[in-house]
Amino acid sequence: MKASAAVPAAALLGSASPARAARQSPFVGTDGTRFTHNGRPFAVAGFNNHYLGWGTRAEVDDVLETAKRSGASVVRTILHSVIGSPDGSVPSTWNWQSTADASNMGMHGTYLMSWDAGRGTWAFNDSAVNGLGRWDYVIWKAERLGLKLDIALIDFWQWAGGVQQVCRWFLPDYNSRAYKDEPAVFAWDLMNEPEADNTRLTPDGTPLSEDWISRMSAYVKSIDANHLVCVGGEGFYDRSSFVDPGRELAIPTIDFGTWHTYPDYHGLTPAQVVELIHRHGETARQAGKPIVLQEFSYSSLHEDQPEALRSWVEAIAADSSCAGWLYWRLVGRVTPAPTRAFPEAENDPPTVFAPDNGEHFDVAANPDATPANVWRSYQVLAGAARQLTRPNQPQAPARR
Known part of the structure; x- marks a missing residue:
């Protein structure tokens, strides 16, 4: 990655001799802790501007002339922008075709670098209209005004592509598969607990949330025909603002239903949760699709x-219309606070179990790290999971 990222800079700048400037050079040099220019001390004061490379000439003029009037000697800017591929074959990570004003990332269709899928490498856009050639004017104007430009060759941040976009060009893939071809993926949730008001209607009279689910699930399916798609919702009955579980399962591009329950928040008794398990099971049976208690x-x-917990997982196991459960939540060992940022944190060892966040929902696979009843709850869940998933295990070939 380092070699690849260096190529654009080398191509832009060409080869160079040592950077220290001669005493009478027109180039800025250094003398100890000071800058020099033409043999004299050079003080740096000025401003940053982000859109010189994609602004109109009038916009460039206004920025640089204002800087000059303000006493600046240096204006700092960045070579923007980086996209995927102009034809869209390699996606861009940001909206480089925004029509906002220049300061708010309206690029006027300008880009400097992109990925050339045909050649399998990066490519410059040299155009004076919407590419690198626009910088000719910026540099000419600054020189006319007696300003110096401090130019960053590329941006790290994603706001105009930057290194984040370059990483999308070169990023190593662990198994050379797109996610849509990844067998380790079980399913795609459209969103975790989407809450669009289903009492509102679209212009054609369709309930808003149902319309969103239909459109988004069809879109995901159009991209990925391999994986299951679900909503990832809470599956409430008898709440007009939510899609009824039966209507949700009637959407052709939703493959299975989901529901979430937290009796402490929803005002339910453990026995009422068992009733809900069977109610969802019956809804699933009528729809002919699976149902998963996706959070509880x-x-x-x-x-x-x-x-x-035992009563719930046993009820699911006993109900042939219920497809399974996913508990919220299992925690493991973590690096104790205060933690560091990446990349330094990558090698910091996890040495303690994560502390509870105050909801008292966490379980951990360590009797010494949790209260006694939490350890018993973990054992209940682990035992039920092993029992429920035993048929998933490949069968050993019979001996002859």
């Missing part, structure tokens, strides 16, 4: 947490 928990402050 019960505070460990309740002494009966293990017993409540």
